[in-house]
Structure formats: C-alpha cells, structure tokens
Amino acid sequence: MPFARTSNLPPVITVERLLELHGADLHDLCDAADAAITDGGGFGWLRPPHRTAMERYWQGALVVPGRSVYVGRMDGVIAASTQLSRPAGNNEARAGAAYLTTCFVAPWARGHGMARRLLEAVEVEARDDGFETLQLDVRATQSAAIHLYESLGYVCWGTNPYYAKVDGVQVAGRYYYKIL
C-alpha cells in the first residue's frame, strides 16, 4: 500500500545510515523495495519476493561485514535505500575501490532529491574511509539512474550486452566509476 501524505507542506526528506530496525522500519523498507521492483527498477529482483524473503534480505544486509545500508525517509517513513559495499579483506589489490549497490526510491517518493542525497551520503562515508573510487553498475534501460549518476560525475567506462535478462530479453549494462 503506497504511503499517502495528508499534508500540503513540502515533504521532509532525510537520509541516514541504518544501523538497526525500529518500529515500522522493516515493514516500510520492504514496501518501498516491493514498489520499486514492481515499477521495473529493482536491484536484481524482477518480481517482489515473498515478504519473508524480503525481510530476511534486509535483516541480513545490516549484518554483512563491510556493508553500510542507507535509507531515505519522507516524513519519517522509509522510502528509499542504497548500500556501500567494501571489498573483502583479502582483496588487497582492490582495497581502494568501494561499490555502490542496490539504489532505489519508491515511485511515490521520487523527484524530491532523495536519491541524490543518498548517493552524496555514501560518497562522504567512502571518502572518509579512505576509498579512492566508488564504482557501480546499472541496467542501460534505467535512464533516470543513469542521468543521476552522470550528473554526480560518475564516468561510464564500459558496457556489457549480456548484463541482465528481463522477461526473456537481454538487457545491456553500464559500468561506472567516480574518483573520490
């Protein structure tokens, strides 16, 4: 059920690193992810999984070593998320490269600058941690995301025509880096 605002005031947008789930957070995070997946801009999923699987996904993401989960809220309700993923400790050769993954905003919360603020927050943490670059990949069909990444200075260094398959159709992917 989409979040329905009852106020005419501009929405209050906040972003934060999520360390623990409180109150309705898990429910809201699952709802936001489901809505983004149904809209066609998922993070791998093509259809929303069973709610139990979605809840386990988020509970697990919070305890993955080297992972930071960020959320965006509209008037306090979680509506968006992205993650900063650090390389494994044994990967010395790539120790300077962090990865940005799983970026989405629920359709009802788009256009308020939430994704831009989420990415900026992830960049601050990656820079503070000493990473030299932030890297990401995205389906070539995600035009809003591509606009956002390129407007933030991400450089497309390559494409993969066999990146993903959506409803039986091959979809290309784009690979980006940004020097922090």
Ligand SMILES: CC(C)(COP(=O)(O)OP(=O)(O)OC[C@H]1O[C@@H](n2cnc3c(N)ncnc32)[C@H](O)[C@@H]1OP(=O)(O)O)[C@@H](O)C(=O)NCCC(=O)NCCS
């Ligand atoms: C991409 C996405 C995260 C943007 O979220 P958002 O909160 O609406 O984005 P913002 O409001 O922060 O806008 C950021 C920029 O993108 C632009 N933008 C947003 N939607 C756009 C669209 N449909 N087409 C072109 N540009 C768009 C905005 O104009 C803004 O640019 P500006 O600051 O130069 O004006 C959201 O559309 C989404 O979740 N899409 C589906 C999931 C996805 O593609 N994720 C990325 C790959 S995993």
